[in-house]
Amino acid sequence: MNIEIDYTVEPEVVKNQPSHSSVNDAIAAPLETKPSIKYYIALGISGSLLLTGAICLGFSFYYGVGLWGNNQPVGWAIPIVNFVFWVGIGHAGTLISAILFLFRQRWRTGIARFAEAMTIFAVITAGLFPLIHTGRPWLAGYLFPLPNQHHLWVNFTSPLIWDVFAVSTYLTVSFVFWYVGLIPDLAILRDRTQSKVKKIIYSIFSLGWRHSNRHWHHYEMLYLILAGFATPLVLSVHTIVSFDFAVSIVPGWHTTIFPPYFVAGAIFSGFAMVQNVLIVVRKIFHIEHIISLDTLEKMNKVMLATGMMVGYAYGVEFFIAWYSGNPLESFVFFNRVFGNYAWAYWIMVSCNVIFTQLFWFKKIRRNIPIMFVIGVLVNVGMWFERFVIVISTLSKDFLPSSWGYYKPTLVDIGILLGSFGLFFTLVILFIRALPVVSISEVKAVIKGSQPQHH
Amino acid sequence: MENKENRNLYAVGALFDSPNKLVAFAKKLVNEGYRFWDVHSSYPLHGLPKIMRLKWSPLGYVALVLGLTGTLTGLFLTYWTMSVDYRLTIGGKPWFSFPAFVPVLFELTVLLASVGTAIVMLFIIFKLPNNRHPLHDSEYLKKVSVDKCGIIVESHDAKFDYQTIRSLFGEYGASEVVDIYYNEEEIAYKPRVFEPKFIVFLVVIAILTSAFGYLFNNKVLYLPPFDFMLKQFKVNPQSESMFFADGFGMRTPVAGTVARGQRDYPFKGKPDEAGEKLVNPLLSTNDVLELGKRKYNTFCSPCHGWRGEGDSRLNGQFPNPPSLHSEKVRNWSDGRIYHVIMEGQNIMPSYASQLTEKERWAIILYIRALQRSLNAKQEDVK
Numbered sequence: 001m002n003i004e005i006d007y008t009v010e011p012e013v014v015k016n017q018p019s020h021s022s023v024n025d026a027i028a029a030p031l032e033t034k035p036s037i038k039y040y041i042a043l044g045i046s047g048s049l050l051l052t053g054a055i056c057l058g059f060s061f062y063y064g065v066g067l068w069g070n071n072q073p074v075g076w077a078i079p080i081v082n083f084v085f086w087v088g089i090g091h092a093g094t095l096i097s098a099i100l101f102l103f104r105q106r107w108r109t110g111i112a113r114f115a116e117a118m119t120i121f122a123v124i125t126a127g128l129f130p131l132i133h134t135g136r137p138w139l140a141g142y143l144f145p146l147p148n149q150h151h152l153w154v155n156f157t158s159p160l161i162w163d164v165f166a167v168s169t170y171l172t173v174s175f176v177f178w179y180v181g182l183i184p185d186l187a188i189l190r191d192r193t194q195s196k197v198k199k200i201i202y203s204i205f206s207l208g209w210r211h212s213n214r215h216w217h218h219y220e221m222l223y224l225i226l227a228g229f230a231t232p233l234v235l236s237v238h239t240i241v242s243f244d245f246a247v248s249i250v251p252g253w254h255t256t257i258f259p260p261y262f263v264a265g266a267i268f269s270g271f272a273m274v275q276n277v278l279i280v281v282r283k284i285f286h287i288e289h290i291i292s293l294d295t296l297e298k299m300n301k302v303m304l305a306t307g308m309m310v311g312y313a314y315g316v317e318f319f320i321a322w323y324s325g326n327p328l329e330s331f332v333f334f335n336r337v338f339g340n341y342a343w344a345y346w347i348m349v350s351c352n353v354i355f356t357q358l359f360w361f362k363k364i365r366r367n368i369p370i371m372f373v374i375g376v377l378v379n380v381g382m383w384f385e386r387f388v389i390v391i392s393t394l395s396k397d398f399l400p401s402s403w404g405y406y407k408p409t410l411v412d413i414g415i416l417l418g419s420f421g422l423f424f425t426l427v428i429l430f431i432r433a434l435p436v437v438s439i440s441e442v443k444a445v446i447k448g449s450q451p452q453h454h
Numbered sequence: 455m456e457n458k459e460n461r462n463l464y465a466v467g468a469l470f471d472s473p474n475k476l477v478a479f480a481k482k483l484v485n486e487g488y489r490f491w492d493v494h495s496s497y498p499l500h501g502l503p504k505i506m507r508l509k510w511s512p513l514g515y516v517a518l519v520l521g522l523t524g525t526l527t528g529l530f531l532t533y534w535t536m537s538v539d540y541r542l543t544i545g546g547k548p549w550f551s552f553p554a555f556v557p558v559l560f561e562l563t564v565l566l567a568s569v570g571t572a573i574v575m576l577f578i579i580f581k582l583p584n585n586r587h588p589l590h591d592s593e594y595l596k597k598v599s600v601d602k603c604g605i606i607v608e609s610h611d612a613k614f615d616y617q618t619i620r621s622l623f624g625e626y627g628a629s630e631v632v633d634i635y636y637n638e639e640e641i642a643y644k645p646r647v648f649e650p651k652f653i654v655f656l657v658v659i660a661i662l663t664s665a666f667g668y669l670f671n672n673k674v675l676y677l678p679p680f681d682f683m684l685k686q687f688k689v690n691p692q693s694e695s696m697f698f699a700d701g702f703g704m705r706t707p708v709a710g711t712v713a714r715g716q717r718d719y720p721f722k723g724k725p726d727e728a729g730e731k732l733v734n735p736l737l738s739t740n741d742v743l744e745l746g747k748r749k750y751n752t753f754c755s756p757c758h759g760w761r762g763e764g765d766s767r768l769n770g771q772f773p774n775p776p777s778l779h780s781e782k783v784r785n786w787s788d789g790r791i792y793h794v795i796m797e798g799q800n801i802m803p804s805y806a807s808q809l810t811e812k813e814r815w816a817i818i819l820y821i822r823a824l825q826r827s828l829n830a831k832q833e834d835v836k
Binding site: 019020021024061062063064136138145151152153154155156157159161162165166169172173176177180183184187188190191192203204207208209210211212213214215216217218219220221222225226229230232233236240243439440441443444448449450451452 | 472473474476477492493494495496497498499500501502503506508511513514517531532535536539540542544547551554555557558560561562564565567568569571572575576579580582583584585586587589590591595596598599600601678679680682
């Protein structure tokens, strides 16, 4: 597990020039050695959370959704908050792997594989919540336009159906992108492993890849095409999630700023989560050299920028509420800041807008404990942003006589913890099962790997 | 020419430590006009496609075609479901509400283009999975996987000459030259459809699938929580009720009331008066006879038979009624038959609640048509 060599994914960041075989050894090490006790502790914690969530879900399905805090008028509650939160977390991965690829940002090489995996796990977690939210997840087949005995089709003019298409497309395309990137690495692992069982598994999943340059030629084109498609896709997914709210006529939801505001927020929270997980993982697995401090600093800069976009959106919402002269709209926003849920609103503003301003200072951007805390706060803040949007808006709608106050129950909180458990369990298992850094991409950017023409 | 005799030779390969020497050798091969050769490296070598004179990858066009297919599929799906097959009026919008379909069209475009292009590349262009390639699992490829770059010249190239190639490799500074052979077993292996292992595999899959399908559809769906629709606080037809004194779940109309669409019947217990006073308001048009036939077949034919001959289909559970073609019934007026439908006769119950007024009269016209078919007069056959 101890990785002595100091190799880099970014020639301009690290001075050492590692050999190709040492790159193989370093990245394959977590797959070939017994994990330390720290690994099992991490797995134990996340597994317990997952179990808690599973038990809470089991109760919810057996006894019904009356175990949750959902009420009239707050019919969309914690499950939808969690859904939007986790879809948002998933956005950083595709941003890193596709958008930064198109912009030729080489610092993405070291973290792209990991971020893509986190995207897939976050979208899996997110995708469960609309099903959980229905209370009858076994009827979810009716979400898809499949011919059925009722001769009914889904309603294609509903944003909820757009969501089904957006999230499932996002999951599929992210998975294909991730798998295509894995094939050459799996071939490398196939050729180096000594274990018979692993050999069979790697042989099946590497599809007999043979590093041919006649193949690489098409492969690089495919990678470019996938990045080109994934870029508008990632922007569309959270746009469509925001349509779930914006297309309705509820004051506080019915605003055109929602799509860009949601996308910025998604990238913001996604980067915070990737940064958090990478800090822990590089510590547990001693891979501080792969995921360097410079990379983390760049991620903090992205968080600073997107955090300010989110802050700007908060401001513009208020400006429009006042400027439009619509009393309902003004009331909703006044209620957010000073109403029953003011506590949630101020948690959101302080975590998302105020604390992130610390990233203006280079010392803080490069200080791991402080950036970790800020990352956690950002995710707390972004979770509360969705809480404020969903719950404070619904709790005081058009008719004052039907206003209500929503409180999550213990089961709700258990399901939330379970979602973290699922996500982190998948992340922790991934670390031991597959190369967390793209071997072929790292090799390609090491100095001296490429032929000198002329 | 000893290699020509060795038909198992797939290629001669050389491993290079640095890509620069390899590139020089690749240029040599291109200039000499070799066609079947390849370069192997565990990462893409920049500029090599140009040197190898590879054609521009067609994947862009593949993605374009697949993407447009996705768009058109989405367009057809949304148009056909929302505007043709099951129209829903939503917010007074047109049935073909294009802006609302754009998100779905976009997602299907991206889905088909990206997944399809990846599949085309891996499975059609590369012909993967292929674990029987001579290079697969060779020492040559294992070294490429670690830190070498390799180049091979295949033996079926027209210009291939074993000795020349080997000496050329030496000249260009290859660190190692290897011969790559076809594996005898791999060549001899022919996948057979009726291989016992494969058949057993299919059988096991079939058994598991049917067992799962049976258990899920017949057992699991009747267990909580999946049975939530089965237990409801309502009275089902034909079921017992603890609430009503007579224990029947189904109720008869309250005395003195008339259901919607029905009329009070003034000839209760007066068959002859009904026969005299009631007149069939319908004409025996095609539509009316069709309606009469449908209702007759549903409600009357189980006992009276398809053609009214009293040939019941109830296997003696009820006594067979007399034929509708008897002299008596033929001479009855329409009103008299109507009375039988309304009040019943002997063992036959009233059908007043099952049939509307129009349907009763239509049935009577159909019975008239049946009667005429079995007792046709001379002038009917014209």
